[in-house]
Amino acid sequence: MNKLLAASAILASNLAFAGDKVVVYNWSEYIDESVVEQFTEETGIEVEYATFDSNEVMYSKLKLQQGKGYDIVVPSTYYVSKMSREGLLQPIDKSKLSNFGNLNVDLLNKDYDKGNQYSVPYFWGSTAISYDADSIEAGTITSWKDLWNQQWEGKLLLTDDVREVFHMALRINGHSGNTRNPEEIKQAYETLKSLIPNVLVFNSEAPREPFLSGDVSVGMNWNGEVYMAQQEGANLEYVYPTEGAVFWVDSLVIPKGAENVDNAHKFINFLLKADVARANAEYVGYATPNQAAIPLLSDEVRNNPAVFPSQEDINNGEFHHDIGDEASQLMNEYWQKLKTGM
Amino acid sequence: MIAISNLMGPSKEGKGSARWAKAGQWLFLGAIFFYLYAPIAVLVVNSFNQSKYGHNWKGFTWKWYEKLLNNQNLMDAFWHSIAIGLLAATFATLLGTLMAYALYRYNFTLKRVTSGMLFVVMMSPDIVLAITFLVIFMALGIHLGFWSLLIAHITFCLPFVVITVYARLNDFDGNLIEAARDLGASEARTFFTVVMPMSMPAIVSGWLLSFTLSLDDVIVSSFVTGPSYEILPIRVFSMVRVGVSPEVNALATGLLILSVVLVVVAQLILRKGKSQ
Amino acid sequence: MNFRRLIISVTLAWLTVFVFLPHLLLVGTSVMTPNPDHLVVWPVTLDSFEKVFTPLYFSVFWHSLELAAIATVICLMLAYPFAWILSTFNSRTQALLLFLLILPFWTNSLIRTYAIKILLGKKGLVNATMINLGIIDEPIQLLYTEFAVIFGLVYLLLPFMVLPLYSSFDKMDKSLLEAGRDLGAGTVQRFRHIILPLTMPGIVSGSLIVFLPAMGMFYIADLLGGAKNLLLGNVVKNLFLVARDWPMGAAFSVIMMLMMALMLLLYVQANRLVSRKGGLHDSNL
Numbered sequence: 001m002n003k004l005l006a007a008s009a010i011l012a013s014n015l016a017f018a019g020d021k022v023v024v025y026n027w028s029e030y031i032d033e034s035v036v037e038q039f040t041e042e043t044g045i046e047v048e049y050a051t052f053d054s055n056e057v058m059y060s061k062l063k064l065q066q067g068k069g070y071d072i073v074v075p076s077t078y079y080v081s082k083m084s085r086e087g088l089l090q091p092i093d094k095s096k097l098s099n100f101g102n103l104n105v106d107l108l109n110k111d112y113d114k115g116n117q118y119s120v121p122y123f124w125g126s127t128a129i130s131y132d133a134d135s136i137e138a139g140t141i142t143s144w145k146d147l148w149n150q151q152w153e154g155k156l157l158l159t160d161d162v163r164e165v166f167h168m169a170l171r172i173n174g175h176s177g178n179t180r181n182p183e184e185i186k187q188a189y190e191t192l193k194s195l196i197p198n199v200l201v202f203n204s205e206a207p208r209e210p211f212l213s214g215d216v217s218v219g220m221n222w223n224g225e226v227y228m229a230q231q232e233g234a235n236l237e238y239v240y241p242t243e244g245a246v247f248w249v250d251s252l253v254i255p256k257g258a259e260n261v262d263n264a265h266k267f268i269n270f271l272l273k274a275d276v277a278r279a280n281a282e283y284v285g286y287a288t289p290n291q292a293a294i295p296l297l298s299d300e301v302r303n304n305p306a307v308f309p310s311q312e313d314i315n316n317g318e319f320h321h322d323i324g325d326e327a328s329q330l331m332n333e334y335w336q337k338l339k340t341g342m
Numbered sequence: 343m344i345a346i347s348n349l350m351g352p353s354k355e356g357k358g359s360a361r362w363a364k365a366g367q368w369l370f371l372g373a374i375f376f377y378l379y380a381p382i383a384v385l386v387v388n389s390f391n392q393s394k395y396g397h398n399w400k401g402f403t404w405k406w407y408e409k410l411l412n413n414q415n416l417m418d419a420f421w422h423s424i425a426i427g428l429l430a431a432t433f434a435t436l437l438g439t440l441m442a443y444a445l446y447r448y449n450f451t452l453k454r455v456t457s458g459m460l461f462v463v464m465m466s467p468d469i470v471l472a473i474t475f476l477v478i479f480m481a482l483g484i485h486l487g488f489w490s491l492l493i494a495h496i497t498f499c500l501p502f503v504v505i506t507v508y509a510r511l512n513d514f515d516g517n518l519i520e521a522a523r524d525l526g527a528s529e530a531r532t533f534f535t536v537v538m539p540m541s542m543p544a545i546v547s548g549w550l551l552s553f554t555l556s557l558d559d560v561i562v563s564s565f566v567t568g569p570s571y572e573i574l575p576i577r578v579f580s581m582v583r584v585g586v587s588p589e590v591n592a593l594a595t596g597l598l599i600l601s602v603v604l605v606v607v608a609q610l611i612l613r614k615g616k617s618q
Numbered sequence: 619m620n621f622r623r624l625i626i627s628v629t630l631a632w633l634t635v636f637v638f639l640p641h642l643l644l645v646g647t648s649v650m651t652p653n654p655d656h657l658v659v660w661p662v663t664l665d666s667f668e669k670v671f672t673p674l675y676f677s678v679f680w681h682s683l684e685l686a687a688i689a690t691v692i693c694l695m696l697a698y699p700f701a702w703i704l705s706t707f708n709s710r711t712q713a714l715l716l717f718l719l720i721l722p723f724w725t726n727s728l729i730r731t732y733a734i735k736i737l738l739g740k741k742g743l744v745n746a747t748m749i750n751l752g753i754i755d756e757p758i759q760l761l762y763t764e765f766a767v768i769f770g771l772v773y774l775l776l777p778f779m780v781l782p783l784y785s786s787f788d789k790m791d792k793s794l795l796e797a798g799r800d801l802g803a804g805t806v807q808r809f810r811h812i813i814l815p816l817t818m819p820g821i822v823s824g825s826l827i828v829f830l831p832a833m834g835m836f837y838i839a840d841l842l843g844g845a846k847n848l849l850l851g852n853v854v855k856n857l858f859l860v861a862r863d864w865p866m867g868a869a870f871s872v873i874m875m876l877m878m879a880l881m882l883l884l885y886v887q888a889n890r891l892v893s894r895k896g897g898l899h900d901s902n903l
Contacts, residue, residue: 023569023570025569028580028584029584048569048570048572049415050569050572051580053580053583054860056860056861057859057860060859060860060861060862061859064480064486065485065486069486069487069568069570070569086655154759155759160845199844199846200759200762200844201762201844201845201846202846203583203844203845205580205583205584206583206584209583209584210762213739213740213741214740214757215739215740215759215761325654332861336674336847336853336856339845339846339847340674340677340678340846341846341847367703367706370699370700370703371700371703371704371715374696374700374776375718377776378718378719378722378773378776379722380737381730381733381734381736381773382722382725382730382733384733384736384737384743385725385729385732385733388736437628437629437632440625441625441629443625444622444629445629448622448626450626452630456629456630456633459633459637459638460633460637462641463637465826465827465878465882466875466878467830467831467833467834467874467878468831469831469833469834469835469836469850469851469855469871469874470644470834470871470874470875470878473644473854473858473867473868473871474637474640474641474643474871475636475640476858477643477644477647477864478635478636478639478640478643481643497632497636497637500632528621529620529622530621533621554723554724557724557726558723558724558727560726560727560837561834561836561837564837564855565855565859574726575726575728578726578728578729578732579728579837582728582729582731582735582841583841593729594725594726594729594733597724597725597729598721598724598725601721601725602721602724604724605717605721605724
């Protein structure tokens with residue numbers, strides 16, 4: 001038994017080795033892993049990488065740890081404002097980000113973080129509809145409303161994201177996806193209720209996966225996931241619905257309790273490098289906010305409407321904003337009901 | 343015993359129908375084992391399959407094992423799991439053996455409460471245990487990570503060690519302990535030189551059981567672990583939700599082989615213990 | 619400090635801090651008021667327990683009970699004959715078969731769930747086999763259904779049902795059966811009056827070990843059920859880790875604890891009944 005103890009103690013001490021590191025908490029499937037390796041090679045800083053599949057999970061994990069434990073987190077727009085308001089974030093020192101100038105100014109200085117005090121855009125993208133073009137005829141699905149069609153009973157995929165799903169219903173009813181009006185939210189809930197019989201699966205880890213495995217042939221999807229599925233040989237079509245797609249920006253932030261603040265800045269600056277941003281963009285298939293990276297992209301990516309939407313589609317859609325605690329709480333309650341099938 | 347097997351068929355049967363009954367029994371057992379092993383077989387086979395999706399056989403390969411070894415995050419999580427398993431099993435065994443001995447040898451106030459608490463730990467559904475741990479760690483300000491994980495794992499392993507060791511203690515001759523005491527050995531010395539060696543087989547099984555429970559746990563771990571110490575179930579959970587990950591097949595095969603070896607070794611130790 | 623006091627105090631200290639106190643805190647949490655910033659705040663309230671009985675939560679609760687009950691019954695139907703047959707073999711075969719039964723446990727249950735996911739997919743082995751056998755023409759939806767969830771629950775929990783049943787069969791006094799037959803009791807009679815009562819403790823403890831944990835296995839519903847709120851475990855996990863409504867999550871946990879206590883009570887009763895019945899039978903025979 002003594003030997004065992006000794007052996008396990010050695011094991012533990014080896015593993016608890018605390019070198020120079022940075023702890024990154026990102027959406028799953030949101031980085032080219034070779035980029036991470038490259039960073040470690042160049043700087044000697046180890047990257048500890050953990051993933052989440054919804055803003056809500058990320059937020060409550062962070063809140064539970066009082067903002068400690070992670071050095072970089074990647075919340076969506078509306079969570080950036082919520083988290084900075086609650087004092088969970090620390091300001092980013094832009095003097096340490098020599099590559100900050102690479103960013104597209106159109107995506108900076110937005111309402112959710114004036115002056116980009118706390119956040120640096122990482123990717124932007126959309127939530128719309130994708131379908132398997134092998135089994136479904138082109139033109140069958142052009143709008144969100146088409147998902148309500150009875151022929152999809154027990155067949156749909158929805159992202160496991162309360163804001164996106166409600167956005168869809170709010171747009172169908174002619175409201176803004178950023179509404180705070182409880183009546184409109186309630187109406188959206190009623191609309192969604194009739195969609196539930198069509199839902200087979202909620203997935204935000206990798207919405208492309210049920211498509212690839214053949215279990216789902218139509219549903220909500222993110223543009224990058226569709227791109228990745230296309231890379232893997234699936235014949236997936238991405239449709240910007242007529243009511244307007246959901247647009248969002250995900251940003252890099254540093255939590256208040258981060259222990260490796262310097263390394264976090266180094267990692268962010270590294271991600272802002274044009275060639276790194278290009279590698280990431282070509283791997284995940286979301287639109288990069290990195291202006292300097294765009295000329296480096298292959299034509300196939302740059303001209304793929306799934307990756308970079310047309311200006312018309314952007315104008316027709318709507319970016320996510322913070323809707324405040326009260327409205328999100330209400331949405332969340334309805335969301336739980338919906339996921340229970342009520 | 344004969345009476346029971348006869349119960350499967352009519353009470354007054356000839357040899358022929360007894361043979362049929364026996365065949366039926368084996369068929370039933372076979373079906374159950376097929377159910378239990380088919381998914382595992384698929385994992386093992388697919389770990390050597392060229393095809394990523396494993397829907398059909400595309401030739402033999404080691405590449406998923408290579409990929410597994412190169413997947414730093416997954417390997418880290420794997421070693422973390424092993425470390426937690428070893429440490430939790432060892433401490434749970436130490437603590438549990440002492441507890442079993444205390445319950446066996448001494449009378450003390452709260453003795454019934456003690457066994458009651460152990461019983462609660464054993465019977466509580468994992469999800470409830472997980473919540474109680476989360477609540478106490480938050481209340482005590484213990485950070486979620488290595489220590490919270492270790493404490494939780496030790497605690498849920500404890501009752502199984504206590505039961506195993508206690509049963510063994512109950513089986514052997516209490517006079518031996520008295521004899522050792524009469525010869526002037528202190529309580530502690532008696533425990534370490536007489537009781538521990540004699541209950542070694544039970545201690546080994548307790549350890550093994552704890553190690554298994556620790557490795558198999560998903561629910562408790564997902565509540566009490568933090569970013570600083572990610573273990574296998576957490577990592578695998580996100581991997582398998584993301585999609586087909588042939589490395590996971592390789593990992594499963596590795597774990598399976600490891601466990602068979604472990605069990606065989608343990609059996610040898612136990613047998614040795616018995617023959618002594 | 620002497621050895622005796624040392625080990626008794628270590629025992630008591632550990633169990634108090636990591637078992638007793640946490641359970642007490644859990645009950646405490648369940649009657650507090652939820653708060654987004656501080657998790658829980660005063661005042662004490664029974665709101666969370668009231669909410670359990672609102673249609674939303676009650677339907678999850680009920681549905682979860684149903685799924686767990688179905689899984690338990692299927693486990694019982696498979697495990698009962700299995701344990702029975704097992705107990706008729708010689709001890710070496712028994713040991714081997716028990717070993718084979720437990721062996722899969724050394725692969726993490728999550729990985730085994732993943733294996734089931736691969737099996738049940740539209741392009742999975744189950745569909746492929748059924749198509750090859752001509753049972754179906756087109757792959758059917760097995761994954762992300764309640765069927766898949768039950769399949770997974772039974773798969774993971776079956777051995778837990780077998781073990782206690784096996785030990786009841788093993789402990790059963792076989793002479794009672796012989797006596798029963800000598801007295802002319804038929805197969806059905808012997809089963810109803812001897813075997814079933816004698817194995818009742820095994821049935822109850824097996825069901826106890828399977829039923830409640832089945833309600834908590836959120837990862838089964840997440841992976842095989844399409845992340846819908848099918849099991850109580852999903853709801854509890856959501857309440858704690860997503861919605862941050864700890865009192866509500868704690869209230870569900872407390873209810874599960876109470877259910878466990880109830881089932882334990884049943885178990886004790888069953889045990890008593892057996893010892894009494896055993897006595898009766900003895901005197902009757």
